[in-house]
Amino acid sequence: MTVLVTDRGFGPADPPPGEVLDLGPADPLEPLAGRLAALSLIRITFPTAGDGRGFTLAQRLRDMGYRGALWAAGAIIADQYAMARRAGFDAAEIPDAMAERQPQDQWLYRADWRAHDPRQRLRSAV
Numbered sequence: 001m002t003v004l005v006t007d008r009g010f011g012p013a014d015p016p017p018g019e020v021l022d023l024g025p026a027d028p029l030e031p032l033a034g035r036l037a038a039l040s041l042i043r044i045t046f047p048t049a050g051d052g053r054g055f056t057l058a059q060r061l062r063d064m065g066y067r068g069a070l071w072a073a074g075a076i077i078a079d080q081y082a083m084a085r086r087a088g089f090d091a092a093e094i095p096d097a098m099a100e101r102q103p104q105d106q107w108l109y110r111a112d113w114r115a116h117d118p119r120q121r122l123r124s125a126v
Helices: 053-063 078-087 096-101 104-108 118-125
Strands: 002-006 009-012 019-023 039-046 069-074 091-095
Touching: 002 096, 009 104, 039 053, 053 069, 053 078, 078 104, 091 096
Parallel strands: 019 039, 039 069, 069 091
Antiparallel strands: 002 009, 002 091
């Protein structure tokens, strides 16, 4: 089973109704350009916590105009949650075993991801 992590904490990993697409970190995005509006959820898989390609994919999907739900799935750790949110992810879907090793309080500690965004602080200073 899996747990969905949002800014409010842990919850069930129930996908929204509609078409769901699972992408790997090396999957090309160009073939999706014409069908992004039809997708209700795109889930990008992170095979390991050290593989950051999914962050780039998330940013590119948002830049391409995707406005649906975007989840990071797999080996995401609590320390990466703020970066995932800044890259465009709405949530992280993690295995139950990871949720046991990194309980909800560790994720909630990073839920105020905008407050710790250096780019946001720079924009505010201008």
